[in-house]
Amino acid sequence: MGRTPCCDSKGIKKGPWAPEEDKLLVDYVQANGPGNWRMLPKLAGLNRCGKSCRLRWTNYLRPDIKRGPFTAEEHNSILQLHAIVGNKWSMIAAQMPGRTDNEIKNYWNTHMKKQLRQDSLAGDAAAASQQLTAMAAAASLPFPAARHMAQWETARLEAEARLSLLSSSPATTTTVTSATASSSSCAAAAADLAAAAGPDIFLRLWNSEVGDSFRGSSAQGVVAEAAHGRPATASPAAAVMPPAMAGGDDDSAASTNEGTEAADDYQAFLEMAVEEFALLHGRLGGAFSAFPPVADVLAEASCLFSPFE
């Protein structure tokens, strides 16, 4: 679908914002609230495109923005969160009140990337364990959601490590002949899936119909979601998180068993994903196109077909 650029009109100003423009934008948003950015420039008397106004407001003029240099605590938080989610700046920013994704992204690209490069040049032999270390540290972050993310992600990495071990053992290389595969062969298949389709395959599965199905069928999950009281307007981060990590509550005292529960949830999810995959394959003979969202996720893992045949 063709999309007309928002800023191709002649005479629309670009570049740095003047103080008068900032004042016009702030006055308008304070009087009318943000929203309808396309019409805003005209209504506010600005010679800018709506997108430019939105960016200026969200990245610079918003009253709740925390200016100034990043603290050591924020620095560490970014480091740890980046180890978990990668370049998902909006997710990282969601855990750091007062900081924008743009600000964090710039900080990462200018300060932290350089630091990491220097660290790697120094020849850190423990590089492989850095992610887990960062995650362990993240478990003590002052941001509840970040704690949940770290705990769940730690469990996920441990589970994946187990799956890798299982998949490399001779016993699990035997042929799986039915959709009701055993837990260990599910695990092996899941490890194959990750190896074939990339580590984010699990996140994508979680966001697919398979994940929906799992969430819907897991009574435990429903209880967990209710207990965590996920807000109706979930953050983008919460939208992709399993219940154990999408909580948003401050109930840190009750988190003792969360890692174990998360690992169990994750294992159950993997088993269901593989079963679902096998069922679909059996039912459709590989014609996954009838289920586009699942197909998108699973088609990449087509080399997984063989264990089920």
Added chain:
DNA sequence: AACCGGGACAACCGCTCACAT
């Protein structure tokens, strides 16, 4: 004083997605 290079940060660009029509 003039020039240059690099760092820091604001702003833009291109893309995707959800939703409305």
Added chain:
DNA sequence: AATGTGAGCGGTTGTCCCGGT
């Protein structure tokens, strides 16, 4: 179902500033 729109996201670019030569 096709298309248009608004909004958000991540990557990239542009500009300013500052220190070194």
